[in-house]
């Protein structure tokens with residue numbers, strides 16, 4: 703069984719995330735993709751993300767009705783800085799027979815050698831690189847294994863969405879409809 707693990711801040715989740723997960727499913731033949739929101743990314747310690755429960759709630763709305771997508775809140779429950787190796791180890795223990803594929807956008811590989819326990823992580827999971835407009839499709843740095851996907855590249859980021867909301871610009875075309883509605887109704891990210 704091939705399982706996809708998709709970690710990120712999801713602050714908020716957007717269509718780029720959903721397209722990335724779908725591409726990984728189809729191109730790598732994944733049975734399921736787990737979305738794993740970070741409590742705090744090691745590379746975004748300068749900025750506090752929106753409260754974890756808010757990010758989780760939006761993820762649930764985005765993924766409702768998709769039986770192949772699951773939300774794993776383990777990093778949020780652990781709290782503190784979220785290290786991918788800790789999370790991947792829990793999957794390796796829980797699914798010893800599975801092949802694990804960790805999804806990353808094309809902006810990530812350059813910093814992957816700096817990830818905590820990179821060697822151990824490279825042994826436990828393969829990596830799928832999802833193209834992002836504006837980012838050249840990079841090679842995976844050693845010792846990581848995996849490949850690039852074709853994907854359905856979409857030039858959207860959570861930070862751009864947050865900026866648009868604060869500036870009063872339209873953003874509903876960049877997120878699933880239920881997420882747009884919840885953000886508007888609850889006046890999030892203002």
Ligand code: ATP
Nearest residue numbers: 709710711712718806807832834856858859860861
């Ligand atoms: P921010 O703008 O706040 O840095 P982000 O949009 O990059 O956020 P994250 O939740 O930090 O979103 O990203 C989680 C993962 O999804 C990362 O591997 C990131 O590279 C990837 N990703 C995010 N947006 C896209 C996109 N539009 N296309 C492909 N991959 C993406």
